[in-house]
Amino acid sequence: MASLKISAVIFDLDGTLLDTERATRGIMAEFLARYGKEPDAEKEEKRLGKMHKESAAGIVVDYDLPFTADEYSAAIMPMYQQRWPQAKALPGVSRLVNHLHRHGVPLALASNSMKQHIELKISHQHGWKECFSVILGGNEVKNGKPAPDIFLEASKRLGVDISECLVIEDSLVGVRAAKASGAKVVAVPSLQCQEEYQKLANCVLNSLIEFRPELWGLPAFEDWVQSALPIDPLYMSGMISKAFQQDGFTVINTITGSDSYLSIPDQVLGVFFGWEKIETIGTFKVVMSIGWDLSSSNAVRAIKQHLIGHINNYSSKEKFHFLIVGFIRKLHNEDNLSDVLKITEEDSRIAQEALDLPMFSKFKSCKLIQEEDSREETCVGD
CATH class of the missing domain: 3.40.50.1000 (HAD superfamily/HAD-like)
Known part of the structure; x- marks a missing residue:
């Protein structure tokens, strides 16, 4: 290239x-429920990227709805428009x-x-x-x-x-x-x-x-800082199921149910870093690898965290809030998922040094990692 x-x-x-998919998620199910129907995931996946007129005609036929395609569009479109600002x-x-x-x-x-x-x-x-x-x-x-x-x-x-x-x-x-x-x-x-x-x-x-x-052949980016890329902050939360010491870091295992992680798009893959608030303990520097486990029919988000610091006296099911503020690298292509998610000493060094810089350290006290109810607010740090 x-x-x-x-x-x-x-x-x-x-x-x-x-x-827009996540912003409008559930609208189709809500609309179809009015007519005693449920979305068919396979059919909806095949509609991705198609013209609205074509999709509307297919939906009316597939779910045997009592509309023309135009009537269906007129009925459901306001529901989508209400969500687009999100x-x-x-x-x-x-x-x-x-x-x-x-x-x-x-x-x-x-x-x-x-x-x-x-x-x-x-x-x-x-x-x-x-x-x-x-x-x-x-x-x-x-x-x-x-x-x-x-x-x-x-x-x-x-x-x-x-x-x-x-x-x-x-x-x-x-x-x-x-x-x-x-x-x-x-x-x-x-x-x-x-x-x-x-x-x-x-x-x-x-x-x-x-x-x-x-x-x-396009102009290169010039925004990397000490091998780290500042990104628009991304918020996630979940529950800690286990924490243990390994190679000088606290490795965190988390519960990965369907609602365990909030506000992280599917496209967030790679090695990232940021600030993690563990509710009863405090806020820590964290480097994290995020990928997908595609070994089964249902893709499951796979996450490995290295806490730069030591956790003492944490309890099982401890809640955490994590604010991703920087990117280090994409994941390596490996056959074993554990190897794919491996966090290197270099990753940890880059994260630790970057989080001492004002452009990253200002997010440590951000409300997004202090209060879950504030996650929809814009986070600009101190």
Whole structure:
């Protein structure tokens, strides 16, 4: 990829830039329950990335609803619009979009969503509208994704040949469309469990935190500090099931039920660091590896923590609050999950030294790790 020259970048929106799926989670189930129905996960997964009109028609048929597709859309859309303001930028997104815009790289948004819905969604993200010189909805082209029309039209409006465009997508539908258009493609799927992404995309990333612009002939980032990358703070909480000393660190095992971790998108994978508040003990520096256990049919988040300090007198089921403030590296490719999640001495050294810097240490007393009820607030440290 080092020899590639990219002149413009085209982004998908939902699931690529914005975490709209989690913000709107449960709406379909709530709506269908009114008619004695339940969502079918397999059918809904196949609808990811498709045009709203196409999805609406399929939903009416699949669940035998007493509507036309237009009536269904009119009934459910206000429920989605009410939640869109809660959708947050996915990890690394604001950093990348702002960086490219500052360096004068032409940017476009190309989504199967209707144009007015795209504009409404990004209106809640400060500065985003000004970053995109082209905003294109699925209702503005003849055929939506997986047809290439929307990316071809976006490149035309940008004034850049499609062969010099990089498309960043999260869904297979979008990746197929980008590939068919002749653009280069970076895939950022929510879970790294579908081999087809590897076959179609030029590059597959866990999150846009891992994106390296210089590999595409774009201006490189210059925001790393002592081998650590500052990121927008991410909050999580859970319960400690076990803590023990190993190699000079306190290793923490946690309970990983479906509701154990809050506010961490699926795309958060790698070695991170931050501040951990253990309710009855205090606040500590922590370095943490976060991945996915894909060995069974249901993917389970896998987390390993090294507390930089010693825990004494903790109790089982002790509650913790964790604020991720920095990124160190992506996970290594290993056959054994334990090896994948291994935290090295170098990781711990980088985390310990970084958390002494004001840009990271200011978050130690953040309300997000002091009070669970404050987790929806913006955390800016002291």
